[in-house]
Amino acid sequence: MARPRSTAADQAILNATRSALVELGWSRLTMADIAARAGVAKTTLYRRWPGKSELVVDAVAVLFDELELTDRGSLQADIEGVVLSFAALLDRPETKTSLMAVVAESTHDVALRDRIRAAIVDRQKRLVLEGRARAQARGELPQDAPGESARTVDLIFDVIAGAVVHRSLVSAEAVDAEWARTFATLLVGGLAAASAG
Structure with a gap:
């Protein structure tokens, strides 16, 4: 045994x-x-x-599992909070180095890319699901139309993760409270427009 x-x-x-x-x-x-x-x-x-690749992905995934979506009273404030938490996580040397390394390796390793998607990306979509459900319960967003949820969750995740990773790791610019507020305002406005359309 x-x-x-x-x-x-x-x-x-x-x-x-x-x-x-x-x-x-x-x-x-x-x-x-x-x-x-x-x-x-x-x-x-x-x-x-x-x-090594699989081990490093799992070592990074554990760090991302620390992210939480604190209820700050509104969709705007929730987005600002998670953006700042995500940026702080990316600012840690162990996160930055590990994430950049596995992403670079995954450009020529399909199995590694799949592992990153499963261990990091798909697991962190829980934050978007939680945030949307909370905003819908508050009446800030309408309920999902049939078949809409998965596409919308993917898009919201891509927008938030893409913007924060690009600003933090590619542009090496600060993700501070002012940037997070402006970003959240744009995202909430876009979600409202998409819901109205």
Whole structure:
């Protein structure tokens, strides 16, 4: 009978992966480095993850799972809050380095791209679903028409994630309270126009 996985070991491995990546960069990072930092055998890593790419994606995904959509009383304020939280997460060296590395690698690795979508993108769409449901309950947005929800959730997620990632990581500009307010105003206005149309 197989022994159960150790949550403490998993956490140590994910932490070691992020710190090693920040220090060494993608090209120099090895499973041996990660195992040594985590204090586990390489075989322990390979039992859990088939390779470096999968391990780094999971190490990044755990960071994104920290994001929450706090109820700030209105759709506008909720969007501002999640944008600022997302930007703060992207500003952490371990998030920035890990995310940029796996996205770069995924440009020529379809399986890695699929893993990023499943482990990070699809899991974080929960924030959009939660925010829309809350706004609909407040009467700020109409209820979904049949078949509309999935398309709209995808679009809202792409707009928010795309704008914040581009500004933070590509343009290297600040995502501050003023920018978040302006962005949220545009998004809420667009959602209202789309609902009215």
